[in-house]
Amino acid sequence: MTAALTPSTTKAVDLGPAVELVSKEEGHRQPLAPEFVSAEDFSPLEVGYDFGRVRREDIESGPRNIWRYKKLLPVPSNVEEIPNTEPGCTRLVRADNLAKALGVKRLWVKDDTGNPTHSFKDRVVAVALAAAREFGFDTLACPSTGNLANAVAAAAARAGWQSVVLVPSSLERAKILTTAVYDGALLAVDGNYDDVNRLATELAAEHESWAFVNVNVRPYYSEGSKTLGFEVAEQLGWRLPEQIVVPIASGSQLTKVDKGFKELAQLGLVEDSPYTIFGAQASGCSPVSTAFRNGHDVVQPVKPDTIARSLAIGNPADGPYVLDTVNRTGGAVEDVTDDEVVEGIRLLARTEGIFTETAGGVTVATAKKLIEAGKIDPDAETVLLITGDGLKTLDAVEDKIGPKATVAPSAAAVNEVLGG
Amino acid sequence: MTAALTPSTTKAVDLGPAVELVSKEEGHRQPLAPEFVSAEDFSPLEVGYDFGRVRREDIESGPRNIWRYKKLLPVPSNVEEIPNTEPGCTRLVRADNLAKALGVKRLWVKDDTGNPTHSFKDRVVAVALAAAREFGFDTLACPSTGNLANAVAAAAARAGWQSVVLVPSSLERAKILTTAVYDGALLAVDGNYDDVNRLATELAAEHESWAFVNVNVRPYYSEGSKTLGFEVAEQLGWRLPEQIVVPIASGSQLTKVDKGFKELAQLGLVEDSPYTIFGAQASGCSPVSTAFRNGHDVVQPVKPDTIARSLAIGNPADGPYVLDTVNRTGGAVEDVTDDEVVEGIRLLARTEGIFTETAGGVTVATAKKLIEAGKIDPDAETVLLITGDGLKTLDAVEDKIGPKATVAPSAAAVNEVLGG
Structure with missing residues (x-):
């Protein structure tokens, strides 16, 4: 199993409000440790908290990054003082042009491309590293094919840690460069992503000082995504979107x-108003969307085939929980074709000047489809999560866009082309 | 000349504290207008202000972007309410790892890669657009080979304006894509950058509704760079760096x-403490550094040949003023080779997890050289301006970095490589 430390060591950890791990299925409780699966019911472990009282002022007076929410995260109480990449507090953009194009009234784009390595992965990796430090790890590791590799290598460099990043040897040269530049141990593995993943689990069990962010410290890592929700609510003026x-x-x-x-809502930081959550997938990897459409509560794995590689997980671990959440809030899961993904990227760029990667194209295109189907209420306020940067997936748009024209270096030539 | 509007129109513009244009050489004053060269002494025009009283609270209570400084910029008093890309408020990172590597005590990195299109150009373009709107323009334009093209196309899209971006037809495909995606009028011009520049000046004179950000509205555009200084001072706790x-x-x-x-300092927002400004160039385009070294007060144009393309201006318009500033503050201008630039990129990535473009490599490498030469005081606090993103200049590092090794998908293979 994972590199669990002895109880006496784990007792001493300062992870702020986090007090225990709880199994997701049956609620078995156990001490905080670098473990991710319950030995009782084999379901994923989640962090349990004793938040105490948290006031808006505690948050508003904090730093302009995710650590302003430290009282809601499994991180040490002095986390902001330890060198880290300082992710978060990205823009929430009022997207009136896109709203008009989509036929809705009030639309916001949460633009997470502004993070240090330009994806939301900086958030989860920062939380994972902060927790891993408390557990005594000294090396940050992951299997990845893109954004996560960048985030882990950068965060480790900044923290003065070693990093071990495993990628398939077939990975595009650009993605290798954007990880290799941080000078950690980037290893190209002769195999596909499944091979790399299996290797990560094997190595996590062997190396007691290696924290694989999405394996042995996954319960802490995944909590970092809560900060997207926190920021949206705070940026809307302390209220939940509809x-x-x-x-x-x-x-x-x-x-x-x-x-x-x-x-x-539980802490009284926002009004407990109803909200609806929608999920977006690419049709080439849409196991959750398929399950939703068929009314299933389990997810059948698929073999991914889509340009949206950062979403291409054929056997999504939290698929059933996504279905629970979407059904509970009255939402839906939908999927879109690769052509629609590219159209989504272009629509967001053209209307709001935001260039997102393929995952963002999936979100925009899915929103469009859900609006056209009447599932998203055009009169209710909507937020789109744009979680990564178009600079990282240039190949997706390569064949579709280019200059309007090539002209001779004269005003007359330009005027002719532009009809001026 | 430029598309100057009639006096009655220019009188009505609301550019906040900006009240006039002043010629840089002899101080001739003229009304605010979209002009950039004084007809009196042929020197550049700069914006003149009547700031009135500005308090820290006015700024601190403003939005988390450059518009918090609107009382110090030539922009309308309601500028933050008009859709714009909301640049600025990027991270000022305490860089202890890099400080140690360079042998200095206190070092900060201003990481402007967090801007909407990942360079400081979003700042200057946002100010140019805000001023241009007041003058009645409806099209944003520029000649460019990179960062500026991205920023103009994105800002225009977000504002609902047309854009006309002129690039040399030989430009790398990636840079064309990152501009074309915003769907403005991107024109590839058969010619080199000098041809493109000449064409821009010609077009600016012909098209009354086109604001060429770095030509006819340049006095406003260039003021946007002040926000880098404002942010550094505010982020240091309202004081100037040494x-x-x-x-x-x-x-x-x-x-x-x-x-x-x-x-x-004049407004009493910070103490009027002394500071020293250093300039950084690539040796392949170092006209200002050369002039500084030779004790000249004019700058001899050069033909650029460097990988730092975003700095490759062979005849820098503000060269003489740079020399004035550096000499007045007791600083220096230095230049570094392309190999040193790549080393600078890698050093910053390795120590602080920040991946900068070639221009940032120039800054880091020049700082290193100036420290080694005893020109930068290692005991005084230093700030490095990192103005653009490594994702845009991957070709610079392409041949220098890569995976540590390619391994079989087994723990044994990994352990052998890492000596674990």
Whole structure:
């Protein structure tokens, strides 16, 4: 299993309000430790808290990054003083142009491309590293094919940690460069992503000082996604949005945004107003959307085939919980074709000047489809989560866009082309 | 000349505290208008202000973007309410790892890669657009080979404006894509960058509704760089740094950071403490560094040949003013080779987890050189301006970095490579 430390060591950890781990299925409780599956019911472990009293002022007077929410996260109480990449507090953009194009009244885009390595992964990795430090790890690791690799390598560099990042050897050169530049142990593995994943689990069991962010410290890591929900609520003036569209890879992010909203309401930080959560997938990897459409509560694994590689998890661990959340809030899960994904990228860029990666194209295109189907209420306020940057998936748009024209270097030539 | 409007129109413009244009050489004053060269002494025009009283609270209670400084910029008093890309308020990172590597005590990195299109150009373009709107323009335009093209196309899309972006037809495909995605009029011009620049000046004179950000509305555009200085001072707790290193392209940014510092001191927003400004160039385009070294007060144009393309301006318009500023503050201008630039990129990534473009590599490498030469005081606090993102100049590092190893998908293979 994972590198669990002895009880005496785990007792000493300062993870702020976090007090225990709780199994997701049957609620078995156990001490905080670097473990991710319950030995009782084999379901995922989640962090349990004793929040005490948290006031808006505690948050508003905090730093301009995710650590302003430290009283709601499994991190040490002095977390902001330890060198870290300082992710979060990205823009929430009022998207009136896109709203008009989609035929809705009030629309917001949460633009997480502003993070240090330009995806929401900086949030979850920062929380994972902060917790891992408390558990005595000294190396940050992950299997990845993209955003996570960038985030782990950068966060480790900044923290003065070693990093071990495993990627398939077939990975595109650009994604290798954007990880290798941080100078950790980037290893190209001769195999596909499944091979790399299996290797990560094997290595996590062997190396007691390696924290695999999405394996042995996953309960802490995944809590980082709550900060997307916290920020949206705070940026809306301390209230919950009526509708939100979230992309689905493992499904963790969607369930954690929901958890974040619920915690804010429980703590009285926002009014406990109803909200609806929608999930977005690419048709080439749509196991959760398929299950939703068929009314199933389990998810059948699929073999991914889509340009939205950062969402291409064929067997999403949190798929059933996504279905629970979406059904509970009256939402839906929908999927869109790769052509629609590219159209989504272009629509957001053209209307709001935000260039997102394929995952963001999935979110925009799915929102469009749900609006056209009458599932998203056009009169209710909607937030779209844009979680990664178009600079990282240029290949997706490569064949579709280019200059309007090539002209001779004269005003006459330009005027002719532009009809001026 | 430029598209100057009639006096009756220009009188009505609301550009906040901006009240006039002043010629840089002899101080001739004229009304606010979209003009950039004085007809009296042919020197550049700068914005003149009547700031009135500005308090820290006015700024601190403003939005988390450059508009918190609107009382110090030539923009309408309601500027934050008009859709814009909301640049600024990027991270100021305490860089202890890099400080140790360079042998200095207190070092900060201003990481402007967090802007909407990941360079400081979003700042200057946002100010240019806000001023241009007041003058009645409806199209945002520029000649560019990179960051500026991205920023103009994105800002225009968000504002609902047309954009006309002129690039050399030989431009790398990636840079064309990151501009074309915003769906403005991107035109590839058969010619080099000088041809494109000449064409821009020609078109600016012909099209009364086109605001070329760095031509006819340049006095407003360039003021946007002051916000880098404002933010550094505010983020340091309302004080000026002792030393700052700024990359030099046209030289405008360096002089405007200085102007920003001076304005803060004049207004009593910070203590009027001494500071030293250093300029950084690539050896392959180092006209200002060469002039500084030779004790000249004019700058001899050069033909650029460097991987730091965003700094490759062979005839920098503000070169003489850079020399004035650096000499006045007791600083220096230095230049570094392309190999040193790549080393600078890698050093910043390895120590602080920040991946910068070649211009940032120039800044880091120049700082290193100036420290080693004893010109930067290792005991005084230093700020490095990192103005653009490594994702945009991957070609610079392409041949230098990669995976540590390619391994079989087994723990044994990984352990052998890592000596674990």
